[in-house]
Amino acid sequence: MHLCLKQLMNMSSSTSRKTYGLKILNARHKEIRRLKRDGHIAEIHGNKFWNSSFLIMDYLRQHPIPRSTRVLEIGCGWGLLGLFCSKKFSCHVHGIDADENVLPYLDLHARENNIKMTAEKKKFEQLTIAYLSQFNLILGADICFWDEMTMVLLKLIKRAQRGGVSTIMISDPCRPPFSDLAEKAKERFKEVSVVKKFLRKPVKASGEILIIKP
Numbered sequence: 001m002h003l004c005l006k007q008l009m010n011m012s013s014s015t016s017r018k019t020y021g022l023k024i025l026n027a028r029h030k031e032i033r034r035l036k037r038d039g040h041i042a043e044i045h046g047n048k049f050w051n052s053s054f055l056i057m058d059y060l061r062q063h064p065i066p067r068s069t070r071v072l073e074i075g076c077g078w079g080l081l082g083l084f085c086s087k088k089f090s091c092h093v094h095g096i097d098a099d100e101n102v103l104p105y106l107d108l109h110a111r112e113n114n115i116k117m118t119a120e121k122k123k124f125e126q127l128t129i130a131y132l133s134q135f136n137l138i139l140g141a142d143i144c145f146w147d148e149m150t151m152v153l154l155k156l157i158k159r160a161q162r163g164g165v166s167t168i169m170i171s172d173p174c175r176p177p178f179s180d181l182a183e184k185a186k187e188r189f190k191e192v193s194v195v196k197k198f199l200r201k202p203v204k205a206s207g208e209i210l211i212i213k214p
């Protein structure tokens with residue numbers, strides 16, 4: 001069967017999209033299907049890329065970070081937010097996620113985009129003060145979706161403060177555990193802001209970014 005260029009381009013756009021300088025693969029892409037066939041099935045909602053990452057990407061485009069920034073993406077899933085920082089600002093980015101099954105999807109996107117980002121399996125609860133002190137900026141998108149995560153993340157932010165991390169940004173479509181986290185953070189830390197975001201492109205997405213400079 002002969003396919004014309006237009007047909008080939010349609011095929012590729014139905015399995016991936018290009019936005020924020022990144023190629024993002026979807027569930028129909030053959031490499032994503034291959035990873036699933038190989039048994040990499042995400043267990044804690046890391047089965048796809050979530051739109052809250054776009055909220056922080058958009059914010060960082062307007063508020064760029066220096067190249068020297070050491071970024072930690074927590075609950076990184078497929079790691080597109082970290083990959084965006086690595087590509088756009090050329091900074092060093094590391095990701096952690098409790099679910100090792102998401103890491104091959106991160107590696108795949110790093111390869112497809114020719115971007116460097118390291119990652120490992122670790123839980124929020126395992127990130128010690130010494131570990132967190134290696135980073136200046138902590139990012140997390142859509143990571144506060146169960147009630148028990150509010151206190152886990154609040155404690156993580158406290159440890160990050162002790163470790164000298166300068167900024168923590170967590171974005172969310174405003175689920176109740178996240179709103180609770182934002183309220184508690186305002187009570188406990190000095191410099192806390194909540195930025196509301198509404199995006200029309202590349203998808204319609206809305207939510208908030210909790211920004212803490214502890």
Ligand SMILES: C[S@@+](CC[C@H](N)C(=O)[O-])C[C@H]1O[C@@H](n2cnc3c(N)ncnc32)[C@H](O)[C@@H]1O
Pocket residue numbers: 043044045046047048049050051052053074075076077078079096097098099102122123124125140141142143
């Ligand atoms: C809704 S997904 C969001 C993934 C990614 N941040 C994104 O925006 O596409 C939540 C991610 O948090 C991870 N996660 C959940 N609980 C965690 C914990 N206690 N420690 C570290 N990662 C966790 C999940 O494995 C999953 O990849």
